[in-house]
Amino acid sequence: MAETLEQLIDRLRAVEAQIEAAFAARAARHAHEHEVHTDPAGQPCFKADALRRQKAHRKGLGLARTPWPTLLTMPLIYGMALPLFILDLSVSLYQLGCFTAWGIVRVKRSDYVVIDRHRLGYLNLVQKLNCVFCGYGNGVIAYAREVTARTEQYWCPIKHALKVKGSHERYRDFQAYGDAEGYVASSGAYRERLKRGE
Numbered sequence: 001m002a003e004t005l006e007q008l009i010d011r012l013r014a015v016e017a018q019i020e021a022a023f024a025a026r027a028a029r030h031a032h033e034h035e036v037h038t039d040p041a042g043q044p045c046f047k048a049d050a051l052r053r054q055k056a057h058r059k060g061l062g063l064a065r066t067p068w069p070t071l072l073t074m075p076l077i078y079g080m081a082l083p084l085f086i087l088d089l090s091v092s093l094y095q096l097g098c099f100t101a102w103g104i105v106r107v108k109r110s111d112y113v114v115i116d117r118h119r120l121g122y123l124n125l126v127q128k129l130n131c132v133f134c135g136y137g138n139g140v141i142a143y144a145r146e147v148t149a150r151t152e153q154y155w156c157p158i159k160h161a162l163k164v165k166g167s168h169e170r171y172r173d174f175q176a177y178g179d180a181e182g183y184v185a186s187s188g189a190y191r192e193r194l195k196r197g198e
Contacts (some may be wrong), residue, residue, distance in 0.1 A: 009172065036082035044116055061126050080137065082183030088113075088140045095147050102154060107146045119130030150194055157190045158183060 117131035
């Protein structure tokens with residue numbers, strides 16, 4: 001007997017959970033191997049001797065060795081800082097107002113915007129700045145995506161007629177395009193799941 005779509009999705013989610021557990025176990029082994037500890041504030045840190053060993057691998061700034069096309073792109077790259085900050089602020093204000101009014105659980109920004117690579121002793125100042133920027137930029141985009149995904153689930157949990165590349169996790173549970181009865185029957189359930197934080 002062929003598996004139903006729901007059974008396949010359940011199996012996929014179980015495999016995804018196994019993969020996440022395997023990644024977590026590997027990360028724990030690496031943390032132990034590289035002497036990563038957690039300070040009282042929950043931030044990653046290193047013992048002095050481990051940090052000293054890391055710093056032995058640090059290279060100088062090396063701007064003179066940086067290819068000039070790369071140097072020319074720096075204003076373009078860091079020019080994105082202001083738009084990203086505006087997006088971050090806008091999304092935070094949006095969800096504060098809208099999600100509160102709708103009674104749905106807000107997205108925890110700190111789950112998405114993680115900045116910790118600047119603590120690595122083997123990175124020079126420029127590399128640390130780049131890592132801060134990339135962590136912030138990718139985090140803000142992921143945070144904004146989750147806020148908009150929850151908004152879509154609240155207002156329009158309907159799949160598109162055309163295939164969407166890179167759709168968010170919530171999308172697979174949306175109603176089929178053209179299924180008016182399914183939409184009317186289930187739209188309240190989608191909102192209730194959001195209110196429960198699902």
